[in-house]
Amino acid sequence: MITYEQLVVLHAIVTEGTFRGAAERLNKSQSAISHMLKKLENQIDIILLSREEYRPTLTPAGEVFYRQATRVMQQMKELNIVAKNLNAKQEPEVFLAVTATFPFKPVLEIIGTIRDRFPATHVRLSRESMGGPIERLLRNDADIIIATMDGVPVDQVEALSFAQVTIMPVAHPDFEPARSSHMKTVSEMQSYTQVVVADSSSGEFAQSRDLLPGGLRWTVSDFAAKKEILLAKLGWGGIPTHMIEDELAQGALVALNVEGYETRQSHLFQMRKRDKDVGIVAQSIWEQLSQKA
Structure with a gap:
C-alpha cells in the first residue's frame, strides 16, 4: 500500500532537485530517502525518477504519477486541517x-x-x-x-x-508631459521625475516594476505620499485607479501617454x-x- 510518507519523500526529491536536498528538508538520511523511493517504485512497478543525470528527473510515467500524488497530498492536508480544527482552540x-x-x-x-x-x-x-x-x-x-x-x-x-487591480501612469495636468496627449518616448521622459514606492522587503525578495531606465527618480514609502507629490506637480508615476477616482473625475490628475507605460492590470x-x-x-x-x- 502506498503511504503518505512515500509521497512526501517523492515530492521533496522533485522540489529540492536532489536526494541530499530532500534528506535535509525532511531531516532524514540520504540512504533512507533512497530506500523509501525505491520501495515505492517496487510497490507500483514503475520507475518514477531517472538517475542517469546528476539531478534526478521524473520519467514520463513518473510525471503522471507525481501530478496525481500532489493532488492526494493537498487533499490529505485539507483533511488534516478539518480534523485539527474540529477540536482546535483558536490561535492567539x-x-x-x-x-x-x-x-x-x-x-x-x-x-x-x-x-x-x-x-x-x-x-x-x-x-x-x-x-x-x-x-x-x-x-x-x-x-x-x-x-x-x-x-x-x-x-x-x-x-x-x-x-x-488597474495601474495607471498619471500626473497633474499642469505637469509638462501631461500638457499634450501625444506619446512621450522614454528619452523624453528621462528628464522628468518618476515617483516610485519603495519595496518593503529586506532585499532577498526585492522586486521592481515600471521603472523608467535612466530617468530621474524619487522613492517614497507609500502611495499616499506618491499621490501628494504628483498633485504638487513634482513628478509622475503609476497609481492604482481605485486610489485616485476622485482626482481623475475632477481632473486633478490625468493619464499620461508614455512609451511602454500603458495602463495595465495587476493580477x-x-x-x-x-x-x-x-x-x-x-x-x-x-x-x-x-x-x-
Whole structure:
C-alpha cells in the first residue's frame, strides 16, 4: 500500500532537485530517502525518477504519477486541517500581509466578521509593497498574503486567484508631459521625475516594476505620499485607479501617454505556505477570502 510518507519523500526529491536536498528538508538520511523511493517504485512497478543525470528527473510515467500524488497530498492536508480544527482552540494571533496596491476595505469586512467569531485572536494586518508580502510569507511572519505571483516559488505556496487591480501612469495636468496627449518616448521622459514606492522587503525578495531606465527618480514609502507629490506637480508615476477616482473625475490628475507605460492590470492572488500548519482562524479567513474572489 502506498503511504503518505512515500509521497512526501517523492515530492521533496522533485522540489529540492536532489536526494541530499530532500534528506535535509525532511531531516532524514540520504540512504533512507533512497530506500523509501525505491520501495515505492517496487510497490507500483514503475520507475518514477531517472538517475542517469546528476539531478534526478521524473520519467514520463513518473510525471503522471507525481501530478496525481500532489493532488492526494493537498487533499490529505485539507483533511488534516478539518480534523485539527474540529477540536482546535483558536490561535492567539493571525498575520495578514496585503500588497499596497489593493484596497483594505474588502479585507476589513472579513476581519470584522472574524473578530466577532473569534474574539480571543489578535489579527495583525500589514500593508506591504513589491516583494514585502512574499518575504513575510516565506519567512513564516505572515499566515496569509494578498500579492502578485512575481518571484513566488510555486512549489512552496498555495495560491488562489483573488482580484485584478488597474495601474495607471498619471500626473497633474499642469505637469509638462501631461500638457499634450501625444506619446512621450522614454528619452523624453528621462528628464522628468518618476515617483516610485519603495519595496518593503529586506532585499532577498526585492522586486521592481515600471521603472523608467535612466530617468530621474524619487522613492517614497507609500502611495499616499506618491499621490501628494504628483498633485504638487513634482513628478509622475503609476497609481492604482481605485486610489485616485476622485482626482481623475475632477481632473486633478490625468493619464499620461508614455512609451511602454500603458495602463495595465495587476493580477493578485491570496497565498499561504503549503507546509505550514493552519489554525482555525487562519482557515476561516482563507475560506472567506476565497468567497470574495
